[in-house]
Amino acid sequence: MARYEQVQGTVALITLTNPPVNALSAAVRLGITETVTRALRDPEVKSMVICGENGVFCGGADIREFAKPMSGPPLVPMIAAIEEGEKPVVAAIEGAAFGGGLELALGCHYRIAHSKARVGLPEVTLGLLPAAGGTQRLPRLIGLAPALDLITTGRHVTAQEALKLGIVDQVTDQSALDLAIQFAQQVVGQPLLPRKLSTRQTPCPPDVDGLLEETMAQVKQRARGAMAPIACVQAVRAAATLPYQAGMQKEQELMATLFHSSQARAMQYCFFAQRAVGRWSLSSGAHSGNSKPRPVSKVAVIGLGTMGRGITVALVKAGMSVLAVETNKKQLEIGKQMVSAMLKHDAQKRNATPRLDLLHFTIDLLELKNTDLIIEAVFEDMALKKQVFKELSSVCKADAFLCTNTSGLDVDELAAVTKRPELVVGMHFFAPAHVMKLLEVVHGSRSSPEAVATAMHLGKRLGKVSVLVGNCAGFVGNRMLKPYLEQANFLLEEGATPELVDGALEEFGFPMGVFKMSDLSGLDVGWRIRKEAGLTGPNVDPRDPPRRRQGRRYSPLPDLVCEQGRLGQKNGRGWYLYDKPGGRVATPDPSIHKFLEEYRIKHGISPRQIDRQEVVERCLFALINEGFRSLDDGIAAGPEDIDMIYVFGYGWPRHRGGPMFYAGMVGLPRVLTRLEHYRQAHPEVPHLEPSPLLRRLVASGSPPINKWRDFLQRPHSQL
Numbered sequence: 001m002a003r004y005e006q007v008q009g010t011v012a013l014i015t016l017t018n019p020p021v022n023a024l025s026a027a028v029r030l031g032i033t034e035t036v037t038r039a040l041r042d043p044e045v046k047s048m049v050i051c052g053e054n055g056v057f058c059g060g061a062d063i064r065e066f067a068k069p070m071s072g073p074p075l076v077p078m079i080a081a082i083e084e085g086e087k088p089v090v091a092a093i094e095g096a097a098f099g100g101g102l103e104l105a106l107g108c109h110y111r112i113a114h115s116k117a118r119v120g121l122p123e124v125t126l127g128l129l130p131a132a133g134g135t136q137r138l139p140r141l142i143g144l145a146p147a148l149d150l151i152t153t154g155r156h157v158t159a160q161e162a163l164k165l166g167i168v169d170q171v172t173d174q175s176a177l178d179l180a181i182q183f184a185q186q187v188v189g190q191p192l193l194p195r196k197l198s199t200r201q202t203p204c205p206p207d208v209d210g211l212l213e214e215t216m217a218q219v220k221q222r223a224r225g226a227m228a229p230i231a232c233v234q235a236v237r238a239a240a241t242l243p244y245q246a247g248m249q250k251e252q253e254l255m256a257t258l259f260h261s262s263q264a265r266a267m268q269y270c271f272f273a274q275r276a277v278g279r280w281s282l283s284s285g286a287h288s289g290n291s292k293p294r295p296v297s298k299v300a301v302i303g304l305g306t307m308g309r310g311i312t313v314a315l316v317k318a319g320m321s322v323l324a325v326e327t328n329k330k331q332l333e334i335g336k337q338m339v340s341a342m343l344k345h346d347a348q349k350r351n352a353t354p355r356l357d358l359l360h361f362t363i364d365l366l367e368l369k370n371t372d373l374i375i376e377a378v379f380e381d382m383a384l385k386k387q388v389f390k391e392l393s394s395v396c397k398a399d400a401f402l403c404t405n406t407s408g409l410d411v412d413e414l415a416a417v418t419k420r421p422e423l424v425v426g427m428h429f430f431a432p433a434h435v436m437k438l439l440e441v442v443h444g445s446r447s448s449p450e451a452v453a454t455a456m457h458l459g460k461r462l463g464k465v466s467v468l469v470g471n472c473a474g475f476v477g478n479r480m481l482k483p484y485l486e487q488a489n490f491l492l493e494e495g496a497t498p499e500l501v502d503g504a505l506e507e508f509g510f511p512m513g514v515f516k517m518s519d520l521s522g523l524d525v526g527w528r529i530r531k532e533a534g535l536t537g538p539n540v541d542p543r544d545p546p547r548r549r550q551g552r553r554y555s556p557l558p559d560l561v562c563e564q565g566r567l568g569q570k571n572g573r574g575w576y577l578y579d580k581p582g583g584r585v586a587t588p589d590p591s592i593h594k595f596l597e598e599y600r601i602k603h604g605i606s607p608r609q610i611d612r613q614e615v616v617e618r619c620l621f622a623l624i625n626e627g628f629r630s631l632d633d634g635i636a637a638g639p640e641d642i643d644m645i646y647v648f649g650y651g652w653p654r655h656r657g658g659p660m661f662y663a664g665m666v667g668l669p670r671v672l673t674r675l676e677h678y679r680q681a682h683p684e685v686p687h688l689e690p691s692p693l694l695r696r697l698v699a700s701g702s703p704p705i706n707k708w709r710d711f712l713q714r715p716h717s718q719l
């Protein structure tokens with residue numbers, strides 16, 4: 001797991017050999033320990049170089065080992081032995097040096113990086129901290145403030161930035177290994193003590209306490225309940241205030257509290273789930289391993305509203321040539337200006353040149369004839385979309401893929417109006433489409449594996465986490481959102497306020513509660529959908545009582561709010577009051593409280609005290625319950641798919657792993673019991689009847705999440 005060679009006569013070359021990312025497994029740690037000892041003992045060896053095989057230095061500690069009992073040499077003494085040795089050691093960093101990988105490099109006396117390499121300490125994203133000396137050596141190398149930034153965010157740093165920060169000593173466009181070997185020969189005989197980071201003082205600004213307090217406040221606000229970022233600040237504080245060994249002690253103590261925490265388990269689950277969802281499969285036998293994506297070079301976007309603009313920007317940022325289409329010159333001009341402004345703004349932030357040359361605008365559909373893939377992003381209206389698909393089907397080349405960005409309409413119905421249903425798939429982006437990481441790729445009943453593979457691959461090129469889902473109203477994400485929204489409305493009827501509900505959900509870790517989120521999206525969006533569904537407006541069955549629709553309990557509260565002209569942030573009034581139209585500062589609105597009180601009186605509802613636990617359970621367990629139904633219906637392939645959809649598309653806190661992982665953490669019997677409890681208390685309220693899959697899992701002893709797929713009954717799988 002670590003290869004030993006002697007090169008140029010006097011240099012010991014130690015190569016980590018654990019593909020694909022040379023993670024520091026027990027065997028690799030043993031290999032490093034043995035080879036370093038050998039090199040230190042060999043009188044012929046004057047210096048050492050450590051590198052990784054296959055162009056990757058090291059992806060850090062082996063995350064898969066965290067769930068097992070520890071074995072092999074620990075990292076801390078292994079790295080200390082390198083630093084303390086009396087022969088210079090140079091790290092040759094190619095590809096990536098992350099986590100324990102960078103900590104290993106920090107234990108070396110010099111670091112040479114390839115210009116394409118990236119380094120970082122992303123442990124915080126796994127619910128941990130860099131506990132192999134990273135929190136103590138990095139601040140001593142680059143100073144307190146930059147170290148706090150890197151360690152609390154876990155962000156990846158390019159070789160160029162690493163050079164500026166002083167993390168690496170040299171960057172090369174040539175072979176980092178060759179340069180490191182050369183370098184290792186040159187530095188023989190130079191004083192080693194100043195290169196041993198543990199012997200240095202951390203460079204600090206005059207007001208250390210002020211900086212630490214300010215950082216802690218920012219981190220707490222961003223953390224949304226996550227413990228690791230806070231522990232990271234505490235550990236780095238030790239680097240500024242304590243001697244090295246005491247700092248190391250603090251680092252270990254803090255790591256001990258994080259290492260076995262449910263948050264760390266959740267975040268590590270997310271790490272693997274994010275990668276697992278890329279490996280899709282269909283019941284037909286097609287899967288990501290046997291279905292090739294077709295190369296796509298020319299893409300078109302139809303409709304330059306909010307979604308179309310975001311999608312266009314995402315495509316251009318990924319270096320793709322885009323034809324952007326609108327219906328008339330005026331709309332086209334508006335779209336053009338907005339897309340160009342977005343690209344310029346983005347390029348400015350990255351100190352880059354906007355790729356406006358990749359953009360072409362037209363109102364002429366005939367220009368689509370050479371396009372490989374078209375993404376329709378027109379208004380969410382089935383009749384309009386069908387008309388667009390009919391036209392696309394006749395003007396586009398016969399093998400062009402036709403994708404729809406619908407957020408929940410029937411993909412099969414759209415495919416049916418084309419002459420190529422097998423080339424039709426859903427590509428459901430999330431607003432803002434150039435920022436949000438999630439893409440739901442919707443498999444229609446006639447979508448070909450090639451169409452699925454191409455859409456999934458395109459999502460990857462755009463830097464998205466692409467999740468394959470089946471075709472049903474709302475797909476996975478929005479289908480599960482419906483019961484969540486509904487429970488929140490029922491809670492208002494029963495006595496809650498928007499701020500009570502939102503407060504409980506924000507305390508849980510969502511960036512904003514359900515009512516603030518609805519205000520942000522625009523209350524008229526759901527209103528229009530409910531009107532089309534005959535739940536409100538002129539199409540309601542006049543025999544339906546006010547709080548019943550289509551045979552089940554219904555809360556008209558959101559409709560009544562819209563009827564008052566309250567549309568959310570856009571006009572400054574929704575479930576909250578805003579500082580101005582388009583403003584973002586929400587304040588509770590006494591007139592909403594009054595409206596709710598009057599509504600309850602009118603309908604004879606006695607308000608009751610509702611606590612935060614009930615809010616979380618009613619809203620989230622109903623959502624989770626629908627997740628179980630989506631699994632059984634074959635709309636979501638597995639719990640990981642649902643979890644990644646919620647983490648990347650709906651703000652579910654990563655340290656809680658996603659809704660299905662969370663259900664497992666809470667305990668499936670508890671989720672079942674609480675749903676049954678609420679079902680009994682509110683027999684009329686929909687979505688509280690526990691799903692058959694949840695019942696089956698509990699009856700089978702609540703197996704761990706990675707076994708749930710064995711319990712799915714999918715007579716009508718959509719995948």
Ligand SMILES: CCCCCCCC/C=C\C/C=C/C(=O)SCCNC(=O)CCNC(=O)[C@H](O)C(C)(C)COP(=O)(O)OP(=O)(O)OC[C@H]1O[C@@H](n2cnc3c(N)ncnc32)[C@H](O)[C@@H]1OP(=O)(O)O
Pocket residue numbers: 020021023058059060061062063064075096098099100101122123126128129130131132255256259272275276
């Ligand atoms: C009681 C106290 C006990 C204390 C015990 C202390 C022990 C710990 C001490 C020190 C702390 C150190 C912690 C760490 O180092 S944690 C790991 C930090 N590293 C990372 O977070 C980096 C993770 N990896 C990546 O970001 C990327 O993989 C990449 C940039 C390195 C490469 O990206 P890419 O080429 O896109 O490949 P993939 O991401 O698809 O990965 C390929 C494959 O490899 C698997 N993998 C990647 N990294 C790791 C890893 N560190 N451990 C295990 N496996 C890893 C990845 O899962 C993919 O495999 P697949 O899922 O099967 O597809």
